[in-house]
Amino acid sequence: MITNPFIESRDLFAKDLSDRLSVEDFKKIFTPVFANEAIGKVCQNGKYDISILRTYGIEVKNFYFDTMLASYILDPDQKHNMDSLSEKYLKYSPIPLTDLIGAKKNPELIFNVDEKTLCNYAAEDSDITFRLYEKLSAELKKENLEKVAYEIEFPLAPVLEDMERAGVKVDEKALNKFNMRLEKLIDEYKKKIWEIAGEEFNINSTKQLQVILFDKLKLPKSKKTKTGFSTNAASLEALKGKHEIVDTLLDFRQVTKLRNTYVDALPKLIHPRTGRIHTTFNQTVASTGRLSSFNPNLQNIPIRTELGKEIRKAFIAGNDRNVLLSADYSQIELRIMASICEDETLMKAFHNKEDIHRSTAALVFMTPPEEVTPDMRRKAKEVNFGILYGIGAFGLRNRLGISQAHAQEIIDTYFNTFKNVKAFIDNSIQTAKAKGYAETLFGRRRYLRNINSDNRTVRQFEERVAINMPIQGTAADMIKIAMINIFNELEKRKAKTKMVLQVHDELIFDMPEEEVDEIKPVIIELMENALPLKVPVTVDAGIGKNWLEAH
C-alpha cells in the first residue's frame, strides 16, 4: 500500500496532499479499491495505512494480511520493519527512504523528488510487501501459526486504530491545579534535603547524590551499580530510620516523577482539535504477546499512592452525558496457570470463589483461612507473583525480607501443596528446552535460544521466561480476542460506546450513561468467554466520571 510520508499518523484531520492532489481527488482515486470488500488488502503495518485512509474518509474493507504482524508472530524478538524483512526473506535491500528525503528524513523534501524516482520508490514498496506476503503466509502455515495471525493479530489492528483515533479525554485544568500543589511540595522537599545535606546540589543526579549519601553522610552502601552504589527506592527503603534525609528523598523522588512524567507531559499531548489524548499502541514489541503504548504510555498511569491517584482522576469521560467503564480480569494469570497445570487445589479455590492469596496463605502457613493475618496474606501474594515469574528462594528472600532458609521453607510447602504447579514449572522448562520455544494456549510462540546455555545466569533467565511467557502470553491472547469480539459487537449494535484503552488485563470504555445497562453486561460476557479455561474467568466492571472512580 502506498502512503504519503508527509502525512503524519498523528494527524487526524485531512489536508491536501500537495498542490496537485486535493482531498476529493484522493478519495476518488483510492476509494474504489480500498473500500471494496472483494479486494483483499496486504500491508506492512496496516494500522498506519488504515489510519491515513480513514483520515481521508476511506474505510478499508477486507484487511487481509500484514507482513509486519506476520513477522512478529513467527518470531517476536526479531526486527519487523520492511527493510529488515526484505533483507531476511527476499535477500534484497530496498531503495533507502533517505535517498529521497535525506539522512535527516525531512518529510517536506518529498515534494522535491521527481515523479519517476517517487514512483519507483512507491512501486517497490508495494512489490516488496506483496512478495513478503507470499513468503510469510507460507511460513505461518508451515509453523502452525495461522490461528494467531488470522484470528488475533490481523483482526486486532483495525480495532487498535479505532481506539487510537477515539483517544481519551484528560482534564487539563485538574492537572494544572495539581501541578501547583506538586510544585509547592517539590520546593519544600528540595529545601529540606539541601538543609539536611548542608549544601545545595542536584538531587536528580545520582552521581552527586551518591557523594552526599555515602561520602558526606556516611550512610551504609547496599547494592552496586555499574557506576557506583545504588540510590534507588529499594536501597533507600533499607536506610529508612538511619537518617532523616531518606524519607524526604523518597518523597522528592515521587513528586518529581509525577510532575515530569505525567502532569507536565500529558497536557502537551492533548490534540488541539479533539481535546483528547491519542496514544499509539505498538502491536509488535512485547515478546510475550502483550501490547505496548507510547507517546504517551497510557499503560503506566499511577494508581498506587494517594498523589498518584490524582493523575488517574484526570482521565475523564468525554462529555457530561458520558461515563468511563473499566472492566478488568480478576487474577487472570493465576487462573491461567491453574487451568494449564490443572492443579486440583488451585482449581478448587477458583471454583469456590475464594480469595486466592488468603487461601494460599492458609495452606502455606498451615493456618485456618479465618486466622490468616494481613501480613501472612501479603507474603502469600508475593509467593503467588513469584511463582508466575519463576522466582527462587533468593528472590523471595529479597522480596519478603526474610532469611533464605525461611524463604526456601515457604517455597517447599507451596510446591508440596500445589503439586501440579511444580510439575507445570518443570514441564515448561523441559518443553522449551526440547522445542526451542515457549508457547501460549493459543499457540503463540517465543523462541528461547539460550535456554540450554552453559552460562547459568543466561540459562536461568530463559527458564523463568519459559514459565512466565505461556501465562502472560495467554492472558494477552485472551484480552485481544475479547477486544475484537467487543469491537464487532459494539459495531453490530450501532452503540455509541467507544473502547479507548487497554492496560494488559483491563479495558476502558467511554460511553453514554444510557448505554451502560445494555452494554456493560455484554462487555463482561465477551471478556469472560473470550478464551475459556478450566476454571471460571471473572471480570470486575465499574463506572465513574473518571478512571479512578471506574476502576
Add this chain to the structure above:
DNA sequence: GGATTGAGTCT
C-alpha cells in the same frame, strides 16, 4: 546530538 545509565511508573 545521540546513546547509555539509573531511576520510577504500570500490569
Add this chain to the structure above:
DNA sequence: GGAGACTCAATCC
C-alpha cells in the same frame, strides 16, 4: 538474582 513494557534527567561520548 522474578516477567513484560515506556519515559525522564543526567551523563557520557
